Amino acid sequence: MDIAGLSAVMSQSKVMEQASLSVMKLAMNSGKETAAAMTEMLEKAASPNLGNHIDTRV
Structure with missing residues (x-):
């Protein structure tokens, strides 16, 4: 292979x-x-009070 061809392949x-x-x-x-x-979407979707209180009455 000549130098020009090698140069083109390397380039x-x-x-x-x-x-x-x-x-x-x-x-x-x-x-x-x-x-x-x-x-960001997950941070905005989460309510800080969600899950703090559990309703134990049936």
């Missing part, structure tokens, strides 16, 4: 690696945003 490999890392970063950021939104 393409580097671009593919960078693209893969970019997609992974996007997926991780999306996961973090989803987790933060879910945590």
